[in-house]
Structure formats: C-alpha cells, structure tokens
Amino acid sequence: MSYQSKLWFQRIARELKIVDKEFLRTITVATLRPAIRSRLSDRVEEASRRGEDLQDPATWLDLVLIDAVVSLENIDGAAIRVAVLVTTRDRHALNELGLVKSQNFRAVRSALGIQRHWVILLDSVAPPSQEQLVDSLYEQIDQPGECTLIDLRS
Template identity: 35%
Template sequence: MLGLRFKSVASQLRVLAFGASDLNADHLLSVAEKYLPRRVTWARNKRHDFSDVYVLWDVLNIDAVIELENEDGKLVRVGVSLVESEQRGRDRIYDLKSRRWYGIRQALGLEQYWVFAVKWKDFPKDNGQWIDILYGEIDTPIDGSGCRLVVI
C-alpha cells in the first residue's frame, strides 16, 4: 500500500518513470526471467498477466522508478522501495547490494536505488514535503553501491 501511495505522489509530481520507452513489458520480463526466475515461475503459476508492466514491476519487487534532475542538471533514474520499518529497510538494502540486484539495476538503467522506511501514519501528506525529500536525496552524494536507506 505504501508503494501505491508513493506512485500516486510521484505521478502528481511528474517524476514517475514507469512509462519510459526502454522499460517496456518485454524488457522487464526478460530482466525478471534472467535474474528472478523463481518469482517469474511463481507469477506464471498464479496466472499473472505479463503484458501488464505493473505486474512485472511487482515481480521485480520494485515499488517505483523515478527520474530526477540533480543540481548538475543531469537526469538520474532511481529505483524506489517503501517499507514500514527501519530494520526491513536495512534488510532490503542488504539484498540490493547483491550481485543479482546489481545486474537488475544495471539492466533497468537505475543509477541509484532508495529504500524509504516510513510508517503509514508518518507518510508525508503534502507534495511539497516529498519535493524537499526527493531533491534533498538526489543532491546528496551516494556510496559506491548506489543504494541508500532513507528513514522518514
């Protein structure tokens, strides 16, 4: 539910990049089949519709992809996951630093990956708050992994 809520905000802010031409269903499925074959098999057994890009994002376990312009004027593509606890966020970051997830991020052109740890009740309700959060993060130097936990 947090992911859906964030997608709505990102869409309103016009930073949601799910519709990028290189992130089409065929490409997403090929990435999922290469890096997450068990999840693809599970989704097939559940009769999920692989022509729907949102289903494929769920298979890839990515809540959103956003594109933000940093202070240097460069457009940066960022993968986003939302979790309700800081511990789950740390666990997700640990997974994202694996070789498999590095390959997924490379295949999808994700230069950075952020995991937001935010409880439902603390989810920023004002889009202005999200603008401050997102643009504050895009201009903050990131470590070599390209992954960051953001606690809200």
Template identity: 90%
Template structure:
C-alpha cells in the same frame, strides 16, 4: 508493505512531476522478462508457482521491488532514473534493502536503464508532507553512489 503508502507515493510523484514517463512508455513485458529472468530466476519461478500474471508488467516490477520510477536532477544538472520501493515496516525495509544491493539486482537495474534504487520507509499513519519528501529526494540524489 502498505499498499496505501505505495499509492500515496505514486500520487505525490505524479503531482511533483518526477515520474519517469519515458521509462513507462518503453516498458514491455518482454523487456522486463529479458532483464529479470536470467538474474532472478528463483523469484520468477516462485511468482509462477503462486499463479501471478507474468503477462502483467506490474508483476515483473514487483519481482524487482519497484513501486515507482522517478527522474531526478542533481545539483550539477545530471539526470538520474531512480527506482523506488515504498514500505512501512522497518524489518521489511532492511530485508529489501539487502536484496536491492545485491549484484543480481544491480545487473537487472542496469539492463533496465535504472541508475539508483531506493527503499523508502514511510510512516503509514502520518506520511511526510510533500515538501519534506521533495527535500529528502533531492538531498539524496545529490549524494554519490547508489
């Protein structure tokens, strides 16, 4: 994953005012640990072996492939909390998409109050214009399913 693409998406989401500030206000390491540890214990153990800081909420979000959380409203006026993973590599996107579709990841999202989880594959050299991103996000939120 390109770290610059992740930062780019986070910046654009803030500028578009779609970042779910409520989610991040109530986010604690304990809430993340409770939601994640039982369903994805192998990922937690691997992070611990690598020496990652398990007191940092960002570490826990990385474990569940979340680079950002946005709040979007569909055409019917229903609001959805969407976790977003940003990547710039095709193969990485397919592998991560398989993970986020798994039952364990769904259970973690449900425990965290996240309605959908998207994997965005971006061109790291020429990311989309903000207007294109807005159109894509709102087109997707109007689709049924996760």
C-alpha cells in the same frame, strides 16, 4: 509493505511531475522478462507458482522491488533514473535494501537503465508532507551510493 503507502507515493510523484514517463512509456514485458529472468529466475518461478500475471509489467516490477520509477536532476543538472520501493515496516526495509544492493538486482537495474534504487520507509498513519518528500529526494540525489534507505518517519 502497505499498499496504501505505495499508492500514496505514486500519486505524489505524479503530482510533483517526477515520474519517469519515458521509462513507463517504453517498458514492456518483452523488455522486463529477459532482464529479470536471467538474474532472478527463482523469484520468477515463485511468482509463477503463486499464479501471478506474468503478462503484466507491474508484476515484473514487483519482482524486482520497484513501486515507482522517478527521474531527478542532480546538482549538476544530470537526470538520474531512480527505482523506488515504499515500505512501512522497519525489518522489511532493511531486508529489501539488502536485496536491492545485491549483484543480481544491480545487473537488472543496469539492463533496465536505472541508476539507483531507494527504499523509502514511511509512517503509514502520518506520511511526510510533499515538501518533506521533495527535500529528502533531492538531498539524496546528490549523495553518492546506488542503493539507500530513506527513513521519512516522524
């Protein structure tokens, strides 16, 4: 994953006012730890061995492949909470999509109140315009499926 692409998406999501502020305001390590440790203990142990800061909520979100959480209204006006992972590599996108589709990741999302998880594939040199991003996200929110790969490369 390109760290710059992750930051780009987070900045654009803030500008578009789609960041789920309620989720960010209420999420804590105390909430994340039991939801993630019970289903993905191997990922937690690996992070601990690498010396990652397990007192930082961002570390826990990284463990479950979440770069951002957005809230989008579908065509019926219902707000849907979506976890987003941003990547710039094809192979990683497919591998990560497989992970987020797993039963363990689904259980973590459910415990955190997240309805969907999207993997967004970007071109790090030429990211999409804000308009293209918005169109893609709102097109996808009305589609069935909990986990999806959204390819936004030109």
